[in-house]
Amino acid sequence: MTTKKTIRPKDGYHHGDLGKALVAAVRRLIERDGPANFSISEACKMAGVSTAAPYKHFADKQDILNHAARSGFEDLTQAMAVASAERSQGQVHVITQMGKAYVRFALDHPGTFRLMFGSSPNVKDDPTVNATGHTCFSTLIQEVGNHLGPGSSDAQAKQLAILLWTFVHGAASLAIDKDYDAADIPVDVEALVEQASRQLLARHDQVLGPPDG
Amino acid sequence: MTTKKTIRPKDGYHHGDLGKALVAAVRRLIERDGPANFSISEACKMAGVSTAAPYKHFADKQDILNHAARSGFEDLTQAMAVASAERSQGQVHVITQMGKAYVRFALDHPGTFRLMFGSSPNVKDDPTVNATGHTCFSTLIQEVGNHLGPGSSDAQAKQLAILLWTFVHGAASLAIDKDYDAADIPVDVEALVEQASRQLLARHDQVLGPPDG
């Protein structure tokens, strides 16, 4: 009875690790209500502490959200790393797999995804969040470089990576925000990513010509 | 002095058209602070009325935001219609122009754009908002159909339109949310849209084959 399987480990005056417990609660609440409707009070109820307790661990609401975002970036980075490592099948391109992993993460954790890439500039100003994001993106650039071959430049890889990221991010955003649904269009997002990847990866040497004929 | 060029037209007890004035104030505030940080109180200050006045015109905060979103969809629809009508030059594809107009709208009105396509499901549940959105998207489908030629099916046009919309939406989102900046990548969004459109529109007859070889 004393050790219930809740977020709160101890029954005493002190919590144990309220910081981690709060981040976990925040991520759950963000998924339930969306980042906009998240309130510290509810996270406190969930963790079983008073509403003033979080301020011993975090500066303010934004700081709590930043930590949740960082936790999300770590998850995404790992998911994409796993996807890029799973090249056993070989039939489908590694880059496509990474794109699918990106979309899958967004669909599985829409609230966290919106928090990570959403409008709040403060999230990205956090240096640790930014660093984790960089790690994530550089993995993609590297794989794109591998695909382009040893004769390709770093700038080429970056440009193509941006192209792919842009599409995949659009697919993830429109999917989780129900915009495909609002447009009354049934979309298989993973198939969409596969199709677009193939087209954007194809003939990359020819698209560097003059903008228009 | 009595008719200042503010949102408030009259100095008397009654406002005149507080509904429109509030929507205008909301759209300004949303651009200044983002949809998340918007408060009715500030919109009231801006319109020169008490904080209870809005409830004579709108049901609640969400209702106000819905009206702002609808106003945004009307603007976007018009911007894209203008872009598709400006086919005088002819050198660049009409569809590309529409995509650029989409991105330009997002960059010019990032707050409204996020409101329109953002996480709040209530915005899209509003039937008039939804209808305006449909109008907007069907314009694109029609142009894509024109591009594909008379032998193409409606489903083909829809599928290709989704592909294009997805990319353009991704570009707009990543640009206004400063995610390109966070990744330390300078991106010319309009050029990006042009490149992607060219690739996604090219060889559309070949991409309908089997998924993988």
Add this chain to the structure above:
DNA sequence: TTGCGAAGTTAGCAACGCTAACATATGTTA
């Protein structure tokens, strides 16, 4: 043992969304 710092608590302020009750302007009708 004692004392100090970390990590909780309660109490309270200001801002916000929203409602209720009241006040005023507008315009139709007798």
Add this chain to the structure above:
DNA sequence: TAACATATGTTAGCGTTGCTAACTTCGCAA
């Protein structure tokens, strides 16, 4: 023109939220 009905404003106030101040309790180390 007077009077009423309605639309549209007002003030006052409730509950929630983010955050701070002041106090309390716990754990650890001298």
